[in-house]
Each structure stands twice: as structure tokens, then as C-alpha cells.
Amino acid sequence: MSAFRATFQRELLLLWAGGGALAPLGYFLGATMLVPLAMGPDRALLAVAGPPLVWIAAALAVLAMLERLFQADLEDGSLDQMLLSRAPLELIMFAKGAALWCAIGLPLAIAGAPAAIALQAPVERAAMIVVSLALGTAAFIGVGLVGAAVTASVKRGGVLIALIVLPLFAPPIIFGASVAAGQDVGAAISILAGCALGAAAIGPVAAAAALRLQAE
Amino acid sequence: MSARGPFQDKPSIRVEALTLSRGGRVLFEGLSFAAASGAYVEVHGSNGSGKTSLLRAIAGFLKPSAGQVAFDGVEEPALATHYVGHANAVKREASVRDHLRYWAGLFGGAASEDFIAQTLDLGRVLTLPVRVLSQGQARRIALARLIIAPRPVWLLDEPAASLDESGKAVLNELIASHRASGGVVVAAVHEPLGATPSQIVRVPR
Amino acid sequence: MFSAFANPARFMAFSAGAAPALFVGALILFATGIPWALFYSPADYQMGDTARIMYVHVPAAWWSMGVYAFMTGASFVSLVWRHVLADVAARAAAPVGAVFAAICLITGSLWGAPTWGTWWEWDGRMTSMLVLFITYLGYLALWAAVEDEEKAARLAAILCLVGAINLPIVKFSVDWWSTLHQPASIMRSGGSAIHPEMLGPLLTMAGAYLLLFGALTLMNMRSAIHRRRVENARLRGAQA
Structure with a gap:
């Protein structure tokens, strides 16, 4: 078994044992539920503001997963073993991100369809919303790896991660929310795919560089 | 050997x-x-x-x-090198066997699970999660890395x-x-x- | 530039003279530029005297980006050559850049009130400046949160480089987004060609900001190096 596959399987197993997508999904749906409670059930208003707010909720749900992402590995010595692996740390980071996306990102993307529809997005747009959220969560996780890695040694780093990562979330939010709102969908989705690819390429490399420093 | x-x-x-x-x-x-x-x-x-x-x-x-x-x-x-530090690098939720398989992938190991479990006397707890094991048993799991892949x-x-x-x-x-x-x-x-x-x-x- | 500052002792000798000189230069340029901008340059034919806030706003916008570019360069040097002075330089420049970005946002808001009729307009420039400001805050917060200073420097350098990739993307995406959301009727501040008589005071102010940045950064670097020396001496005292 390759180091990539071993890492991917192990991370999935650990995420699953920690409750899987249950908590982030619940958080996502709960945050979405607060939107009509805050704005009132006015359909016209919701139809405009609702779908973009689904994106905010998805971003926050990913953000909430990041704090412990590397902290546990740093504290219990797992990071040292990753450094001694026959695969480069960058690849292991990619495997970790991929596992997080499968366990959390994809379920969030799928749950995004009913959430957006509940917030008065047209039903025929649901498929596009799922695709865009799948790309968007990949971008969030990619840049999130960097934020989690540079703050791994900081106790109670949750607020710090948010401060660091939120500016990096800006591009995918912009294009993702455009898809959800049905504006210029074709262009938005291709740029969103670009964001996801870029984050998947840069995130693991920068995270690995930061974690090598953290292990010193 | x-x-x-x-x-x-x-x-x-x-x-x-x-x-x-x-x-x-x-x-x-x-x-x-x-x-x-x-x-x-x-x-x-x-x-x-x-x-x-x-x-x-x-x-x-x-x-x-x-x-x-x-x-x-x-x-x-x-x-x-193999490094066995203060921390055992084990996860509470994963079983002994999960750890052995993970490390075999990470280090490119070949040593058989049975041999490792027998050498370190972990055979009876192979399928149990680490959280129910003792500190000493967790240490044995960490030592298993040494024989999973020869370094x-x-x-x-x-x-x-x-x-x-x-x-x-x-x-x-x-x-x-x-x-x-x-x-x-x-x-x-x-x-x-x-x-x-x-x-x-x-x-x- | 960095090779000239290669060793801290030489840097301290150089900066002892350079920092005050830059500071005096900045004062002279401000003393020239501010009256020139306020009294001796033509009023904008559309916006009247409120346009004079431009002389504070535009240089702040330029140099808040310029400072980030400087930090990116220093971070790169720090990561590749593990150079101590590069760490110190990036850290010393960050608060100055953050304040420039804040000045730009505040003056932009003050300018917006009479011209756009709103204190805040989510146009492309203001929004990307806000993202830049938050990026500065994150950078400074990371430095403050990591205890080991050497580690903090390298981690912040990684973050700075990632931010340097992110900011142009943000600029592009925010532009795309504001064309989508805004009617084109809102007047753009820098859109029309600038009156040549405004260029003189504007460039003077830009020069003043640059010298001020240089002076403040050198002073910050000097105090950081002094602090490290004191800490090292204390540690040696404690170990002996």
C-alpha cells in the first residue's frame, strides 16, 4: 500500500471515528436555518440573500474543522512519523486534504442543495449549486491547510486561523455565490475550478513547509 | 533475523x-x-x-x-531512521491493526502483522482501539514501528x-x-x- | 539591497544615520506637499475641494501595496537564505503597511461620504484594500501568537508569500464581482486622466510617505535588534 493511500485511509477512518460529517453538517444546516429566522420568511428577500448565505455557512463549517487538523498530529508525535515517511510531506498533506474533502466537503456540497432550495433558490439550479460547492469546499480546504499549518503550535488558535484564512476564502466565495445566485454561471464555475486547482496545488506545499518548521 | x-x-x-x-x-x-x-x-x-x-x-x-x-x-x-519519541504517535480512536497497516504504508513495510503482534505480545488486542489499552501497550505499538520496516x-x-x-x-x-x-x-x-x-x-x- | 545589510552590526551602523535622515526628509516633503496640495493646487472641477483628500488617500493606497511587496521580497529572502535581517525587516514593515492601509480605508470613507453619498461603497478598490488590511492583521497576529521568534518569522514568511499570491486574485475577483453587482454610473476616482497640476503635489506626498515608511521601518528594525540583544544577554547571564 502506498503512503498516499495509507494516509488517505487513516485520515478517513479518524474523521469517521470522530463523528464524520455529522457535526459540520449539523453546523451548516443550523447556520442556514438562522438566516430566515434573522431576516424574516419574506420569499423575495430570501431568494436574493439566501443562496449566498449558504456559501457563508459552508465556509464557516470548513473553518470550524481546521483548528485541530494538525494540532493533534503535532502533539502526539504523528507529524514526526509523517516526516520519516518514504513519501514527501507535500503528498501526505495532499492526502490529508483529500480525505477531509471526501469526509466533510462532499457531504456539505450535497447538503447545500436542499439548504439553498429551502432558502428559495430555484430547484433547477440545485445541481449547479452542488457542483460549485464541491469545488468551493476543495478551495477552502486547500487554503485552510495553510492556515491550520502555520497556527498548529498556537494554543486556542481558532480565532487566529479564522483571521488568517478568511481573506484567502474571498475569491471562492465571490465566484461560488455568483453561481448560487445564478449570475454569469459558466464563467464563475470555471474560475471557481481554477481556485480549487490552485488551492489544491499551493495548499499542501505551503502547509508542508510550515509543518517542517513546526516539528523543529 | x-x-x-x-x-x-x-x-x-x-x-x-x-x-x-x-x-x-x-x-x-x-x-x-x-x-x-x-x-x-x-x-x-x-x-x-x-x-x-x-x-x-x-x-x-x-x-x-x-x-x-x-x-x-x-x-x-x-x-x-526510525524515531520513537516521548509521544507514541498513536491515535486513541484507531485500533492496533489500523496503526500497523498505516505505518506499513507510510514506511513501506513488509513484516507480517502476525509476527509483529506476536513479538510485542499485542495479538489479543489487535482489533481494539488504543483508548482502551494501557500506557505500556501503547508504548509497544510505538515500538512496532521498528520492526514493520527495517531501517x-x-x-x-x-x-x-x-x-x-x-x-x-x-x-x-x-x-x-x-x-x-x-x-x-x-x-x-x-x-x-x-x-x-x-x-x-x-x-x- | 540586502547584501549591503548582510551583517547586523553593519546594519546598525548604517541605520543609525539613515533612519533620522529619512525622517527629516519625510518631514520636509510633508511640509512642502501638504500646503501645496491644500492651497496651491487646482480644485477638482467636479468634486471641488473635497478632492484634496486624494493627496492623503492615493499615496496611502500605493504604499500599502508597496509595503506588502517589500515584505514579500523580505519573506522570500528569509525562507530561501534564512537571513535574520530579512525576518526583522518584514516584521518591521508590517505595522507601517497596516497603518497605510487603514489610512487609505478611512480617508476613502471620508471621501466617499460627500461624493458618493455613502460612508462605505463596496467597490472593487475599497474591497480589495479591506482584504489587504485584514491580511496585514493576520500576519501581525500570527507573529504575536507564536512564541519562538525564529519559528514565528519563518511561519509568517510562508503566510506572507501565500498572501502575495492571494491578493492579486482577490483584486481580479473583486473587480469581476463589482462589475456584476454595480451600475456603471458610480464615478471612479482615478478613472479620468489626472490634471497635470495635481501631479506635482501628489508625487511629493507619495515621496513623503515612502521616506516615512523607510524611517519607521528602520527604527522598528533597530529596536527589534536591540531587544534581541538584550534578551540574548539575559539568557547568557541566566545560563552562566
Whole structure:
């Protein structure tokens, strides 16, 4: 078994044992539920503001997963073993991100369809919303790896991660929310795919560089 | 494992004029020693003297401020070491078998699960999650890394911590057979493990 | 530039003279530029005297980006050559850049009130400046949170480089987004060609900001180096 596959399987197993997508999904749906409670059930208003707010909720749900992402590995010595692996740390980071996306990102993307529809997005747009959220969560996780890695040694780093990562979330939010709102969908989705690819390429490399420093 | 062992190239390490610092504080300066194939080096020193940092520098985690660690007779220095630190690198939720499989993938291991479980007496708990096991059993899982994939240099930080008598005996057997097959063992210890070290390195204060 | 500052002792000798000189230069340029901008340059034919806030706003916008570019360069040097002065330089420049970005946002808001009729307009420039400001805050917060200073420097350098990739993307995406959301009727501040008589005071102010940045950064670097020396001496005292 390759180091990539071993890492991917192990991370999935650990995420699953920690409750899987249950908590982030619940958080996502709960945050979405607060939107009509805050704005009132006015359909016209919701139809405009609702779908973009689904994106905010998805971003926050990913953000909430990041704090412990590397902290546990740093504290219990797992990071040292990753450094001694026959695969480069960058690849292991990619495997970790991929596992997080499968366990959390994809379920969030799928749950995004009913959430957006509940917030008065047209039903025929649901498929596009799922695709865009799948790309968007990949971008969030990619840049999130960097934020989690540079703050791994900081106790109670949750607020710090948010401060660091939120500016990096800006591009995918912009294009993702455009898809959800049905504006210029074709262009938005291709740029969103670009964001996801870029984050998947840069995130693991920068995270690995930061974690090598953290292990010193 | 035969006495001729898997390490035909006589692996050895040389620590040359090593200076380590952490957080801007110099731990020690100009430390040198060499460990030949089959050597068992015990590192002694008081708390905070930098024993752990020395092992981490040999493993390549910690960049030295000066000096270097040189490997001879190994193909790839980055893949030459096993490191068993204070922390066992185990996850509470995963089972013993999960750990063995994960590490086999990570290090490219071939040793069979049964052999490992038998050697370390983990057979009865193979499918249990780590959270229900004792500290000593968790330590045995960490030691399993040493035999999952053969690597010439073992870096052990207080390897006997929380091991019972039979655990210590197993550890000494592992060290003995690793030395017999030509490997190098460097262990930071407070209490001597029992086996006679070929060399004692004192980390100066 | 960095090779000239290669060793801290030489840097301290150089900066002891350079920092005050730059500071005096900045004062002279401000003393020239401010009256020139306020009294002797033509009023904007559309916006009247309120346009004079431009002389504070535009240089702040330019140099808040310029400072980030400087930090990116220093971070790169720090990561590749592990150069101590590069760490110190990036850290010393960050608060100055953050304050420039804040000045730009505040003056932009003050300018917006009479011209756009709103204190805040989510147009492309203001929004990307806000993202830049938050990026500065994250950078400074990371430095403050990591205890080991050497580690903090390298981690912050990685973050700075990632931010340097992110900011142009943000600029592009925010532009795309504001064309989508806004009617084109809103007047753009820098859209029309600038009156040549305004260029003199504007460039003078830009020069003043640059010299001020240089002076403050050198002073910050000097105090950081002094602090490290004191800490090292204390540690050595404690170890002896």
C-alpha cells in the first residue's frame, strides 16, 4: 500500500471515528436555518440573500474543522512519523486534504442543495449549486491547510486561523455565490475550478513547509 | 533475523561538532561522536540538557545551528531512521491493526502483522482501539514501528517509559537483534536499559 | 539591497544615520506637499475641494501595496537564505503597511461620504484594500501568537508569500464581482486622466510617505535588534 493511500485511509477512518460529517453538517444546516429566522420568511428577500448565505455557512463549517487538523498530529508525535515517511510531506498533506474533502466537503456540497432550495433558490439550479460547492469546499480546504499549518503550535488558535484564512476564502466565495445566485454561471464555475486547482496545488506545499518548521 | 542481517553496507553515523539551539537558547555546543554498525549508544544528561533535541537533529527534524550529522552506508539518509519519541504517535480512536497497516504504508513495510503482534505480545488486542489499552501497550505499538520496516538507525527517546518487565525484555531483545544485523541504536535514557552500551555520550550542560 | 545589510552590526551602523535622515526628509516633503496640495493646487472641477483628500488617500493606497511587496521580497529572502535581517525587516514593515492601509480605508470613507453619498461603497478598490488590511492583521497576529521568534518569522514568511499570491486574485475577483453587482454610473476616482497640476503635489506626498515608511521601518528594525540583544544577554547571564 502506498503512503498516499495509507494516509488517505487513516485520515478517513479518524474523521469517521470522530463523528464524520455529522457535526459540520449539523453546523451548516443550523447556520442556514438562522438566516430566515434573522431576516424574516419574506420569499423575495430570501431568494436574493439566501443562496449566498449558504456559501457563508459552508465556509464557516470548513473553518470550524481546521483548528485541530494538525494540532493533534503535532502533539502526539504523528507529524514526526509523517516526516520519516518514504513519501514527501507535500503528498501526505495532499492526502490529508483529500480525505477531509471526501469526509466533510462532499457531504456539505450535497447538503447545500436542499439548504439553498429551502432558502428559495430555484430547484433547477440545485445541481449547479452542488457542483460549485464541491469545488468551493476543495478551495477552502486547500487554503485552510495553510492556515491550520502555520497556527498548529498556537494554543486556542481558532480565532487566529479564522483571521488568517478568511481573506484567502474571498475569491471562492465571490465566484461560488455568483453561481448560487445564478449570475454569469459558466464563467464563475470555471474560475471557481481554477481556485480549487490552485488551492489544491499551493495548499499542501505551503502547509508542508510550515509543518517542517513546526516539528523543529 | 539472522546475524548477517539485512544491513550489509555497515551503516554508521557521525555527529560532527554539533551545536543545537531552541528558541534562541543554545542547548549544547560542539558535540561529536560516531556510532559504527552494530553500536548501541546511550545518551545521558540531565533534564533539559538537549537529549531529545540531539535525537531530533539526527532524525533530521531539527536543523543544527552548526555542525552536521553524517550517514555512511545508507542509501537515503532521510529514510535511514526510525524515531520513537516521548509521544507514541498513536491515535486513541484507531485500533492496533489500523496503526500497523498505516505505518506499513507510510514506511513501506513488509513484516507480517502476525509476527509483529506476536513479538510485542499485542495479538489479543489487535482489533481494539488504543483508548482502551494501557500506557505500556501503547508504548509497544510505538515500538512496532521498528520492526514493520527495517531501517538501519533507531533513535529511541526513553524507550522503556511505562513498559513492564516483560516489555523491557522484549525491547532489549529487539535492540540486540538489530545490532546483530548490523544496525545502529541511539537511545536517550535516564535509567540504563540493561543491555551494555558500546558507548555512552554525555550531553554537556 | 540586502547584501549591503548582510551583517547586523553593519546594519546598525548604517541605520543609525539613515533612519533620522529619512525622517527629516519625510518631514520636509510633508511640509512642502501638504500646503501645496491644500492651497496651491487646482480644485477638482467636479468634486471641488473635497478632492484634496486624494493627496492623503492615493499615496496611502500605493504604499500599502508597496509595503506588502517589500515584505514579500523580505519573506522570500528569509525562507530561501534564512537571513535574520530579512525576518526583522518584514516584521518591521508590517505595522507601517497596516497603518497605510487603514489610512487609505478611512480617508476613502471620508471621501466617499460627500461624493458618493455613502460612508462605505463596496467597490472593487475599497474591497480589495479591506482584504489587504485584514491580511496585514493576520500576519501581525500570527507573529504575536507564536512564541519562538525564529519559528514565528519563518511561519509568517510562508503566510506572507501565500498572501502575495492571494491578493492579486482577490483584486481580479473583486473587480469581476463589482462589475456584476454595480451600475456603471458610480464615478471612479482615478478613472479620468489626472490634471497635470495635481501631479506635482501628489508625487511629493507619495515621496513623503515612502521616506516615512523607510524611517519607521528602520527604527522598528533597530529596536527589534536591540531587544534581541538584550534578551540574548539575559539568557547568557541566566545560563552562566
